[in-house]
Amino acid sequence: MTEPAPETHPQATQAETADTVELLGLVAHLQHVAFSRLAEDARLAPTVAQQLELSRLASAAVDRRDRVLARVVELGGDPELCLGAYARLLEDFDSRTQPSTWWERLLRSYVADGVSDDFCRIAAATVDDRSRALLLEVLDDAEHANLAVAELETAGAQDAVLVSRLALWGRRLVGEALGVVQQAMSAHPALGRLVTRRGADEPASNATPAVAAVPTQPAEAGAMAAPQPPAHLFGELTAEHTRRMSRLGLTA
């Protein structure tokens, strides 16, 4: 671990810190979910070598989650509350994307983690330096992705039918995953604010201007308005997904 960088946003308002804590909660929750899923993968993996590797990845996810929660504490947040706020986020996604084979299971994690990591990276762009450095480090872990790519490539090289079925599965997964992003932003206006703030901070050369913070749906009573996500958010997420699928030789 590197030394924490000095805080360069000492004037972060209380509201900005609250938004940051909400993003940290999301990333911690996603790591916690990753732990649970990798542990289940380890239980189901066909070989002892895979069981060992997947259980180590599960253990690493616990470590990453706890580092994010430690930052929540530093910012004065409550780790259990901010984690608990996302408890039901992936319920629909999980029940609607039950994999029927080991390959579908691998691809599900690869697609879902890809989209959620990209979203969190985008939202992390405007938080304080220290939180951002931690988040980017945590989100940068590619070990599971590399394992999935290696296994799916090997399997696909021998089986054209599998490749076309997985391409179809990938399209369904990304649709569901983008749906989760939309739900998360609507239930957690802080996430929408972070994403929009990045849009506003971007240089004018950016082709797609940031959309002004006009809520399109009635905000919850008492909650701050959720700004509409910048128009380019979903385009950006989709483009990254397409790039990841082509790593596997799959058409997005």
Add this chain to the structure above:
Amino acid sequence: MTEPAPETHPQATQAETADTVELLGLVAHLQHVAFSRLAEDARLAPTVAQQLELSRLASAAVDRRDRVLARVVELGGDPELCLGAYARLLEDFDSRTQPSTWWERLLRSYVADGVSDDFCRIAAATVDDRSRALLLEVLDDAEHANLAVAELETAGAQDAVLVSRLALWGRRLVGEALGVVQQAMSAHPALGRLVTRRGADEPASNATPAVAAVPTQPAEAGAMAAPQPPAHLFGELTAEHTRRMSRLGLTA
């Protein structure tokens, strides 16, 4: 971690080393199973605080398993093979002791881990110093036991019916757990040899003499004979179980 002690059994025969590797494999397997079970517990735990704590325990079990497997490698063994040899050991136990409540689940781990840890400690008594030190350290972890005791005590203090149901459940669990010990020794003669060797090494003042190595069942073709376990083994395991149950205020 402390510095490894120098090897004091430099004359350990190849057969003794093979027996040690087999015990290391068992302990590694039990830690791997503990990881899987704690991860499932974390998923089912009623509060976020418990989810966090149980996932950390799961992660610690991965670490302990990997330290044991590193010792297997040092002794020239194959970690995947020696782990895989126990893959089906707990299948029967698991299917016959499906818990129906969170308390039954907690008590199941408490009883099963207690018996298996005691057995492994006994078998570890005659392996080389370095393996023994590692095993005793790995087996000494009481965090989950303490968590179970705290929760079961709190729950039992308010509910006499629960206490008597759990006492019954505990008796069933210990019977099944002792059955697993018997199966493990019959399928892995090395374990029986280690336990018997400890009996033979014990001072004569020990009330129960070590039973001579007379196989009572036909040994597998080509396998070394499995000595009958010393008569006091099951008495010892049962006594320790009784002590653990009384920590919970339950009659064994």
